[in-house]
Amino acid sequence: MCNTCEGYRQLRFFKKIIISFVNHSSSFVIDDTDIPSDVLMISCGTVVLDQSGPYVFPLTNHPRQEVNINSQNLIERHNGAWPCERRIQQRQRLREVTVTCIHYTWQKMKGRDRKSVV
Secondary structure (H helix, E strand, C coil), X not given: CCCCCCCCCCCCCCCCCCCCCCCCCCCCCXXXXXXXXXXXXXXXXXXXXXXXXXXXXXXXXXXXXXHHHHHHHHHHHHHHHCCCCCCCCEEEEEEEEEEEEEECCCCCCCEEEEEEEC
């Protein structure tokens, strides 16, 4: 039996709780071409790494050191950016977009140079 309303289902007070879920997202592009970064962000690519969990760790063994440094910077920024919010899940995704650059002359094609952008 409820001591407040003595079991007669007469509510006298309540607490209102508002819960909102927010997704914080950050990204970076390492680009060696003249293609704008926003075009590369929306392009299709191959997912090389997809890591998720309550906490993710920065990359340390990628061949390009820029990827390792930017991964560490983004994770550190997210760990300290919202101190009043509770973190439920983190995800780190590394995508590779293959870009083909063709070097040519007017009448003869000299060759192709294929490079990957992460």
